[in-house]
Amino acid sequence: MRRLGLVGLVCLFVVSGLSATTTSAQAFTLICTAKTKAQVAKCDTSGYADVMHLMHWRMYAGHNCTNYAAWRMKRAGVPEPRILMGNARDWHTNAKKLGYPVDNRPAVGAIAQWSKAASHVAYVEQVGSGFLVLSEDSYTSKTYRRYRVNTGDSWYPERFIHFKDQSAPVSPEPVEPSPAPAPTVASAVSVAAPAKVSTRIKPKVTVRVKASKGVVPEGKVRLRRGGVTVKTVTLKPGHAGSIAVTLPRMKRGKQWVSAVFDGNAKVRKSTSRTIKVVVTKPPKVVSAKTTITLPSTTVAAGSRPVATVAVTPTDGRTTTNAVSVYVDDRRIASPVLTKARRGKVSVRLPALTAGRHTIRATYWGSKTVKRSSARATAFSVVEPTTVAAAVAKPTVRSTEPAQVVATVATARRVAPTAGEVWVLADGAKVAAATLTPAARGTLTIPVPGLAPGTRRISVQYRGAPYQLASSSAEVPLVVQEPTTTATALLATSVKSTAQAKLTISVLSASKVGITSGSIVVMDGTKRIATATLTPASKGKVVVTLPKLAVGKHAITASFGGTDLMEPSASGARTLTVTK
Secondary structure, three states: OOOOOOOOOOOOOOOOOOOOOEOOOOOOEEEEEEOOHHHHHHHOOOOHHHHOOOOOOOOOOOOOHHHHHHHHHHHOOOOOOOOOOOOHHHHHHHHHHOOOOEEOOOOOOOEEEEOOOOOEEEEEEEEEOOEEEEEEEEOOOOEEEEEEEEOOOOOOOOEEEOOOOOOOOOOOOOOOOOOOOOOOEOEEEEEEOOOEEEOOOOOEEEEEEEEOOOOOOOEEEEEEEOOEEEEEEEEOHHHOOEEEEEOOOOOOEEEEEEEEEOOOOOEOOEEOOOEEEEEEOOOOOEOEEEEEEOOOOEEEOOOOOEEEEEEEEOOOOOOOEEEEEEEOOEEEEOOEEOHHHOOEEEEEOOOOOOEEEEEEEEEOOOOOEOOEEEEEEEEEEEEOEEEEEEEOOOEEOOOOOEEEEEEEEEOOOOOOOOOEEEEEEOOEEEEEEEOOHHHOOEEEEEEOOOOOEEEEEEEEEOOEOOEOOEEOOOEEEEEOEOEEEEEEEOOOEEEOOOOOEEEEEEEEOOOOEOOOOEEEEEEOOEEEEEEEOOOOOOOEEEEEOOOOOOEEEEEEEEEOOOOOEOOEEOOOEEEEEEO
16 A cells, blocks of 8 residues: 655635635635535535545545545546645646646636645636636635636636646536625825935835724735835734835935825725935945043043044044944943034943943944944053051060051952052051952051161052052051160178168160169069169169178169160179178
């Protein structure tokens, strides 16, 4: 058994208005239509109702234009072709291969065929003067129908396949249907177009159709130029009576354009008045150079600098039309160049965050100047910073490193993650450290070897690629001066009934006598006397020791220090007390 091919499915019926007796475009006039087997039996005269469930010539059974055409040929005695006839659009090609004539002459019993406007076949029932009566089945609409089509109508067959023509009609004379009522709603159509276009431009026109009685117009609209239709469009209810149409390019000179609304079953046909369009020679188009500049490649965060866009044509003419400016590929402005601006326009940038940014511009061209773009330019947005200085201890000894705490922040209260921090003492750099992400904006910097005295400590943040430098206020730091304490006994041996005298000298590192501070005299670990240094003493005092017990005593003196002087202690002096 031969396998059946997938044939007979593409059988399209594209003419609208199938349920009406006469279509709005007058494509054909229905005589009868049927869907069920009983309805087909009444409408058809070939007995198709009893065999439509079968496959003829290996076409798919049921409602199918190719199955019906195959049945009519089978009933007329045409043998089954040795090849598959295929889809409806292929019948004329395959018929020629089989040797059957194909032409544009209608004949009773011929198969009418369409392959361009639709894929369809039908059976010629009658050939009359200026009309045909056709019968067919449809896979798309699942409908059998007989209808009359006039010569020249849009649904008139493209060609006829002569498998086996008949000498007389096989169907009765069709009943002339009642004519469709004439449209009753008046319409008015107008067309608007530019007064002047160049031969290079496809002109855009607007067609407006108005209908009376509140009816929304719909149907075909034909655009005519010089009395010849150049474009046809369909006006739909969603257009609300207005549709924009792009016409083909036109020759140089005066052109006359009009619009024709073909109407529909309700709305009458109408024609617009003719308008004049002057078509000119296209102007000379030149190239241009577009540039964009900023006052500086470094911009402070929060500021809004002004960028200047300049468009310079090669022939020096003045440019017009829009310019778009982009920052980081985001459009921020689209100013329009005018003749008064002489090819330049300024754009104020939005406030940007710290970091690297790019700016570029595009000139969109005009009728006489080509589109051009400025190359993207990089610039930096830097933000201000603040830095604060503090000391861990307000007073340190000369041998002790000062611990300076530097805290750096931005205006956004975000800590910078890079950049060097300097420590200054009395305005001179004495130490430095580098910020890292882990530091979170705070560094503790040791500063050794400062000169004694009150030092003015400050810090400087030296900045980073997108952070500005900043300086702190000064904070005081006292660096104490080293001292030496020396003692001398007036006599190294005394009676237990006598009081020994101890001379104490306290000098600075520069050998200057200390003029303030207290001195404690110790006998071993026992405090036995005190003294106070004064300006008059010039760093030397004589202390009378109390009476001591018989024996040897280790006498020491210690200076307690001041804000500016470090403490110091003497060596031990041996005092012998006898009976």
